Amino acid sequence: MKTLHTDVAVIGAGSAGMTAYRAAKAAGASTILIEGGHYGTTCARVGCMPSKLLIAAAEAAHDAARTAPFGVHVDGAIRVDGREVMQRVKGERDRFVGFVVEGVEALPAEDRLVGHARFIDDGLLQVGDHTKVHARSIVIATGSTPDMPDMYRALGDRAIVNDDVFAWSDLPRSVAVIGAGVIGLELGQALSRLGVRVSVLGARGRVGPLTDPAIRGYAEKTFAHALHFEPRATVEAATREGNSVHLRYRSDTGALIDDTFDYVLVATGRKPNVAGLGLNHTSLALDERGVPVYDPATLQAGAYPVFIAGDANGILPLLHEAADEGRAAGTNAARFPDVAPLRRRAPLAIAFTDPGIAMVGARHADLAANTFVTGEVSFEDQGRSRVMLRNEGLMHVYVDRTSRRFLGAEWIGPDAEHIAHLLAWALQMNLTVDAMLDMPFYHPVIEEGLRTALRDAAARLR
Incomplete structure (x- = not known):
């Protein structure tokens, strides 16, 4: 077994790990990047990119089915070829992964180690059965994996996580999605629009990341109209029957429901990948x-x-938070003990549903009562939204009563991903509602709805 000495060892070659490696090198430290699995980030392999490819196919099918209100008629049935859908998803996914792999393999060979890393002492790692690494500093960037509760683990390959969806060669006939967070809503809606019979079963009324009761309530009704959505379901039993799964769950009305699905897609959360790192061998x-x-x-x-x-x-x-954290961790590891706090950007979260869901800045649940006012806009009669027949949505913006500074927003509505960036920039620049209203708004655009909400908040401050 060979032994290496380095200033910094980075465990994990994902988004955070790659950025940490580059930051440590930029700070002048000798650095080794260790990867125990396949190169290619979670985002590229099983996260952001393949999910957006599936969503893009779903949007194409949905748009093709809703042309009649514009006077545009598609004669004949719209046919979704599941094999072709998944072929494009996997083909483009592999292309994105290829770019990431090329980036890793372009690094100096002496800076890369392949093998599972585990601590055998403070500052000492064993990689596979071939190398020991003595490192002055270590960055743990091992990512996370989807959590699978025992109830569903017993179903074998009929219980899947989002990673498994992107290994399909064809679309199934039916899927139960357990969990109404971002992943559950995005994949559930996409599969439904592609012709899969879908039931999304949430718990405790959760709808994505939303905390504002009015926005969450609007979103709940919106998704319930589009697919079978039970945000307060309690699953009582899940049993395998051949190549199917029988679910028994209780709805929020108390009704006991039995249904059978090809797969159960479990989207109930993720857990950090730390179990195999041998952290018990350290002083941490x-x-x-x-x-x-x-x-x-x-x-x-x-203090380590x-x-x-x-x-x-x-x-x-x-992803953007992982990259920022990787940069800070790599720099601090290289400069230890001279460490500096990470300067975080404006909080920004987006769910690529339709309508989209977005949150910027402070969550409604975190704001102290009577310290802020709420501005509101409905997108149902908003001009450009109605022109495009995408007029579903409700937005709340939050403004500080004393300083008039923009604090945050939660909403569901069209083009949420784009408006979210405008608001994140405004928040990071510490703009007041008055300064935001002084900015240009073109006509007719969906962003005029944002102006309406800001005007409403300003009026409530008088």
Whole structure:
């Protein structure tokens, strides 16, 4: 077994790990990047990109089916070829993964190690059965994996997670989606629009990331009109019957419902990939998840030269956040003990449903009562939205009563992903509602709806 010495060892070659490696190198540190699985980020392989490819196919099918109100008639049936859909999803997915792999393989060979890494002491890693690595600092960027409760694990290959969807060669006939978070809503709606019979079963009334009761209620009704959506279901039993799954669940009305599906897609959350790291061989204090206790500002674990970045720490499992954390962790690891806090960008979260869901800045649930006003707009009669027959949605913007500064927003509506970026920029620039209303708004655009909400908030401040 060979032994290597390095300033920084980065465990994981995903979005956070790659950025950490580059940051440590830029800071002048010798750095080794260790990967125990396949190269290619979660985003490229089983996350952002393949899910958006599936959603794009679903949008094409949906648009083709809704031309008649414009006076445009498609004669004949619209046919969705599941094999062709999945062939494009996997083909384009593999292309994106290829770009990531090329980027990793372009790194110096002496900086890359392939094999499962585990701690055998503080600052000492064993990689596979072939290499020991002595590192002055270590970055843990091992990502996360979907959680599978025991009830569904017993179903074998009929219980899947989002990763498994993108291995399909064809679309199934029916899927029960367990979980009404972002992943469950995005994939559930996409599969439904592609002709799959879908039931989305949430719990405790959750609809994506929304916390504003009015927005959440509107979103619940919107999705319930588009597909079978039970946001307060309680699954009592899940049993395998041949190549099918029988579910028994209780709806929020108390009705007991029995149904059978080809697959159960479990989207109930993710857990950090730390179980196999041998952290018990270190001096690090661990939390109830087995993750080292760390400072969210510097990402440092206790007083030790260990830093945790990306999905492995469970703070904000988003690609841009993982990249920012990787950069901070890599820089701090290289410069240890001279560490600096991470400067986070404006909070921004988007669900690529239709209508889209977005949240910027402070959540409604986190705002203290009587410290803010709420501006509102309905997109049902908003000009451009109605022109395009995409007039579903409700937005709330939150403005500080004293400073008049924009605090955040939650909404469901058309082009939410684009409006979210405008609001994130405004928040990061600490703009007031008055400064935002001084900005140009073209006519007719969906963003005029945002102006209506801002005007409503300003009027409530008088």
